[in-house]
Amino acid sequence: MAVIVDEAAGTISFTDCTITFPYGFSVSSGVGTIIITPAGGVASFPLAIQGASGLPPLIRFVAHELPPGDPLPDPNPVRTVINPGGPGEAAEYQYDLYYHQGRQGDAASFKFLDADDLANGEALAEGDVTKDGYVLSYAYPGTGEPGVVFVPQKRGDIRGPSKIDPTPWSNTGIRLLTSVTLEVKPFDRKVLPTGSLVVTGSADTRVDLIAYLGNPDDGGIEIGRAFGQAGAAPPPLVLSGGPPATTPGGNAGYGIVAAGAAATVYFRAEQKASSSNNWATAGAPDGARCGVVTVAV
Incomplete structure (x- = not known):
């Protein structure tokens, strides 16, 4: 048998042999078997088997x-x-x-208060919006006209008096110690008073520290009290905020300062015993403290 390779033609020729395809050829797999039988012997090409896939790049x-x-x-x-x-x-x-990257855009001249779809923008533009602390909010159905509106930002506050003077040794039954003024806010607020007071009394005097929302001589209501003890040297009074008496959960609307209204909290020392003897109160900072905490509601 002779094998003739013609590189120019790209062919391989076999002479004096028989070429057999015993198993046919599968186009789909690319695998086949060729047996070449020369004169006087047997020879074959090995099986052409598909190799394993290479690693992905x-x-x-x-x-x-x-x-x-x-x-x-x-x-x-x-x-x-x-x-x-x-x-x-x-x-x-x-x-x-x-x-x-994108080019720098031109500076905008648009103002939120000039927006056509901002319900109360025009009205607020005529006032001092920054002072009241308005913020943008979405009014969803059920709370007003749906859309974006300006609403006041609800914030708490703490206020105290400028001074608390001592009161003299006398038998005056009611004494105004100090007052705290609350400025107007555009939302409802609940007022919580705090305070403490040192009292010097007589054997049969008993003094309370009481906070009132509004002038107590003109319809003001009690919003806090410290209950005193009788005696010449009672323990310091510590005031607790709250209404005089309510049903459980019934004080939600008590002591509220309405939106748009100013208010004043009065702190008084009041002698509650049936006595006409003398007593006195200390002043700040050594024997008296008062303050007001407001909570937005």
């Missing part, structure tokens, strides 16, 4: 933001071969993508 993308007007590379993205790979080794590539 490793591809990395890197983005680069360039200033407006800077030239971009061509081609874009730029491909770099990190590792060409080989038998049992994955190829590795990097693609660098270049793009322009």
Whole structure:
């Protein structure tokens, strides 16, 4: 048998032999068997078997933001071969993508208060919105006209008096110690008073520290009290906020300063025993303290 290779024609010729395809040939698998039988012996090509798939390539993308007007590379993205790979080794590539960042826009002159769909913007623009602390809010169905509106930002506050003077040794039954004025706010507030007081009395005097929302001589209501003890040197009074008497949970609407209204809290020392003897109260800072905490409701 002779094997003739013609490189120019790209052919291989076999002479003095028989070529047999014993199992046929599968186009789908690309596998077949060829047996070449020369005179006086037997020879064959090994089975042509599909090899294992190679490893997938490793591809990395890197983005680069360039200033407006800077030239971009061509081609874009730029491909770099990190590792060409080989038998049992994955190829590795990097693609660098270049793009322009946006240009600086023109300064806007729009004002929120000039918006056509802002319900109370025009009215607020005529007043001092920043002083009252208005914020944007969405009025959902059931709370008013749906849409974006300005609403006052509800914030708590703490206020105290400028001074608390001592009161003299006498038998005056009711004494105004100090008062705290609350400025107008555009939302309802609940008032919680705090305070403490040192009292010097007689054997049969008993003095309470009481806080009133509004002038107690003109309809003001009690919003806090410290109950005193009888004697010449009773323990310091510590005031607790709250209404005089309510049903459980019934004080939710008690001691409320309505939106748009100012208020004054009065702190008084009142002698409650059936005595006409003398007593006195200390002043700040050594023997008296008063304050008011407001909570938005």
